Amino acid sequence: MSFSAPGTKIVNEQTDVLLVDQFLNWKKENENCSAKTVTKYRKILEQLGTYLDGQYLGATLGTLEQFTGGQLHRMGYSAASRKVAVAAVRGFYKYLRQRQHIRTNPAHDLVYPKSGKRLPRAMGLHSAEAILLQPDLDTFGGIRDSAMLALLLGCGFRVSGLCDLNESNLVWYKHQGADRLAIRLQEKGDKERMVPVPSEAMLLLQAYLGHPDLQGIDRLLDDGDQVLFVNLRNRHIPEWDYRGELRRLSTRAVDRMIKYYAIAAGVPEDQAHPHALRHLFGTELAESDASTLQIQSLMGHADPKTSAIYTHIAMRKMTNVLDKGNPLGKISTPVSALLREMQKGGAL
Structure with missing residues (x-):
């Protein structure tokens, strides 16, 4: 029988706490994790440390399941909140395994709790108009935001598809003697589709592309293409590396942008997300007598049953x-x- 030397447990606990700090700093510096998320993760990992009596490195899959399941439930965590907890725990132990602090990852098979899926809150035309009129068109950032909002609302893009756009995705063509724009994009499952762009969104996008501030930004990619929508600052990237793919605007930034303008416009917060704009796009197509197949094509639905939902909610x-x-x-x-x-x- 072996015995630990006096003070060994205290030293181990201090070391384990230090590993939590190192993990959270890594999340912040390398994954650009928001301060809010870091705070949530810290609280969860500190609660885990209390549950494990400070011995993070001795955790097993069973103890982690008990903590993220029954323990957090008794502490008042909802299923949705426990999903965040599982993400924190899985990320922490993956970090420890990659840096060889542990031989095996006990959280590798830790599953996320199931929770009901909320239906999206519908946004009305009045709310969409109020958000669209918020950006300041006297600034480069405002013109960029207006162009993105117009594409989300006028084309029903998913925010991931919008952020992934490059200039080569823009297709110019003639329609009834006038210049028109279509956008070729890939979204869920790498499915490609071509979507015509409303004239209003086309004009805002042209204003963005022609802005002198954009000309001074290095958006060039390795294949010769150029990032379409750029971020304006990133304090985590050295100035000399701040180019090309690193200039691409993130989905998280677009989420924050929509929330910011929605709050400024007095739009309810549960409508302040990109899917509310996409949901309105589908609803208005149905109100305008578009067929299920046309809605499916424009919105990029894999299953026509998904598109049929919008014909069912065409209330006007x-x-x-x-x-x-x-x-x-x-x-x-x-x-x-x-x-x-x-x-x-x-x-x-």
Whole structure:
């Protein structure tokens, strides 16, 4: 039987805590992890350290499952919050294994908890208009943001597809004697599609491409192409390396941009995300009598059943049909007189 020397446990605990600090610094410096995420991860890993009595390196898959499952549930964590916890734990132990602090990764098979999927909150045209009018067109950043917002709203792009665009994805062509623009993009599953661009979005994109500030940015890629939408600053990258692919705007930055403009416009926060714009695009297509196949093509849906959802929520079109054909409108009812008065007064 072997015994640990006095003070060994204290030293090990201090070493393990230091490893947490090293991991979080690495996340911040190398993965550009936000301060908010680092704070969340730190809290979770400190709670894990308490649960493990400070012995991070002695964790097993079983103890990690118990912590991210029952323990966090009893502490009031929802399934969605426990997903963040699993991500923190998996990332931490992957980091330890890569740096050979542990021989095997106990979190390798740690699974994420299942949680219900929330339906997207629909955004109305009024809210979309309010967001679109927020960027300052007297600045280069404002013109860039306006062009991106117009493409998200006017073409229904996913934010990942928007950020991945290069200049070679822009296809100019003639339509009824006028110059028009289409964009060839790849999104989910590397599926490629060509989407015509509304004239409003085309003009904003031309203003962005012609801006003198863009001309001074090195966007050149190794294959000779150029990044389309650029970030304007990144304090984590040395100035001499700040070029090419490193100038590409991230999806996280676009999420933050939309949230910023939505709050400034007074739009509810649960609508302040790129998918709300895409959702509105699909809904308006359905309201305009686009077929399911046309919606599928424009939105890049793999399954036509997904596109059919938008035809089911085209409420304005269905309301007009209902008002014309509704049997209650063709007979006398207990509220018919009241209804006529309300209609005369503009209440309905």
